[in-house]
Amino acid sequence: xxxxxxxxxxxxxxxxxxxxxxxxxxxxxxxxxxxxxxxxxxxxxxxxxxxxxxxxxxxxxxxxxxxxxxxxxxxxxxxxxxxxxxxxxxxxxxxxxxxxxxxxxxxxxxxxxxxxxxxxxxxxxxxxxxxxxxxxxxxxxxxxxxxxxxxxxxxxxxxxxxxxxxxxxxxxxxxxxxxxxxxxxxxxxxxxxxxxxxxxxxxxxxxxxxxxxxxxxxxxxxxxxxxxxxxxxxxxxxxxxxxxxxxxxxxxxxxxxxxxxxxxxxxxxxx
Numbered sequence: 001x002x003x004x005x006x007x008x009x010x011x012x013x014x015x016x017x018x019x020x021x022x023x024x025x026x027x028x029x030x031x032x033x034x035x036x037x038x039x040x041x042x043x044x045x046x047x048x049x050x051x052x053x054x055x056x057x058x059x060x061x062x063x064x065x066x067x068x069x070x071x072x073x074x075x076x077x078x079x080x081x082x083x084x085x086x087x088x089x090x091x092x093x094x095x096x097x098x099x100x101x102x103x104x105x106x107x108x109x110x111x112x113x114x115x116x117x118x119x120x121x122x123x124x125x126x127x128x129x130x131x132x133x134x135x136x137x138x139x140x141x142x143x144x145x146x147x148x149x150x151x152x153x154x155x156x157x158x159x160x161x162x163x164x165x166x167x168x169x170x171x172x173x174x175x176x177x178x179x180x181x182x183x184x185x186x187x188x189x190x191x192x193x194x195x196x197x198x199x200x201x202x203x204x205x206x207x208x209x210x211x212x213x214x215x216x217x218x219x220x221x222x223x224x225x226x227x228x229x230x231x232x233x234x235x236x237x238x239x240x241x242x243x244x245x246x247x248x249x250x251x252x253x254x255x256x257x258x259x260x261x262x263x264x265x266x267x268x269x270x271x
Contacts, residue, residue, distance in 0.1 A: 003089045007063060007082045008073065014086055015067035016040065017059040019051025025091035028119075030269070032059040033083060035101030035125070036196035037148075037180040039066030042100065045258050046265055055269075058090060064192065065183060072187075072195055076102075076203040080109035084117060096120040096269065101228065101251065102200050105130060112209035121217040121240075122268045124261065125251050127228035128206035128236050132197045140194040147193055148180045157224040157250030172255050210239045217242040218268035220253065220261055227251040243268070 001023050005014045016023075017040040030050045032043040040047070040059040051057040062079060064070030073079050083106060087095055094117045099107035104126035111118040140147040156172050184192050217240040221233045228251060237244050245264035249256035 001058075001090075003086060005082060005086045005089045007085060008078055009063075009071065012063065012069040014063070014069070014089075015061045016086070016090070017043070017047055017057070019047040019049075019057035019059070021051040021057070023058065023090065024056050027054060027056040029056040029058065029087070029090075029092045029095035031083065031087065031092075031095045031097050032057070033097060033099040033103035033106050034060070034062065034065070035099075035103050036200060037151075037183045037193055038100070039179070039183065041066075041179065042252075042254055043098075046098070046254065046262055049262055049266075050269075056092070058086065058092070058095075060086060064187060064190070070187060072190060072192060074199075076105045076109055076199055077205065079106045079199075080113055083107075083110045084114050087117065093117065094119050096122065098122040098124070098265065099126070100124040100254065101126075102130070102196060105200065105203050105206065108209050108213070109203075109205060111215060112205075112212040115212060115214045118215050120215050120268060121213065122220065122265055123217065123236075123242075124220045124253060125222065125225060125228045126219055126236055127232040128203075128210070130200040130203065130228065132201040137194065137197060137201065140197055141191065144184055144191055144193045145181070148177060148184070151180070151227075152177050154226045155251040156256065157222070157226075158256050170255075172252065176252060176255070207239075210236070213240055216268075218245065218264065219243070220245045220247065220264040222247060222249040222251055222253040222256070224249060225251045225253070
């Protein structure tokens with residue numbers, strides 16, 4: 001689904017995956033917000049389940065990512081405003097926001113800015129602050145392909161996904177690396193890897209945002225997550241009074257533990 005979204009660079013085309021069903025703004029809406037160097041494709045299983053069980057689905061590509069026009073936006077705050085503008089463009093008054101990694105910061109900020117428009121938060125692989133090591137940032141600047149391999153190693157705790165998702169014998173490492181490399185190749189003008197990870201590192205509004213959150217919140221965390229380990233999630237969970245679901249996975253928990261993550265989402269939605 002293509003939408004024209006009003007952002008800081010004027011109206012631009014944005015793409016949102018609707019889970020295999022035509023989008024209906026009259027249905028309860030779930031907005032999926034991807035992490036750094038990702039796009040809508042990481043949400044396929046969850047988006048399709050929601051779309052086929054009575055929800056309208058918008059699995060967005062952020063500006064400059066996937067099939068959405070660029071340039072990438074300069075801050076988590078700008079991306080939060082853009083997400084709310086995308087909801088408006090789709091005719092959606094309120095929605096559940098589901099974010100992964102960098103997307104959790106965007107969802108958190110959006111819910112704080114417009115609490116009347118966010119009915120639930122579901123945060124996967126979340127932490128605040130979301131500090132990024134100087135080594136990773138410098139490698140991202142000087143050798144992004146090497147940095148992609150570093151993140152791949154840190155994000156994935158298994159060799160292959162559960163058979164059947166997204167297909168028998170799926171190699172999680174290979175697909176995750178290919179996605180990040182494809183995203184990096186989208187622009188000759190910006191190092192998207194460094195850009196996205198610096199956004200995570202620079203975000204400082206989390207404490208104020210958490211104080212304004214009014215909706216029920218669920219955190220889904222990977223027991224073997226090295227990027228946002230469960231210990232780093234505990235303060236966030238306490239501040240948000242969140243229900244916590246822990247699954248046997250690393251940071252790429254949607255691919256590594258699809259059934260368990262889907263079960264956590266279904267619980268959060270009251271399904």
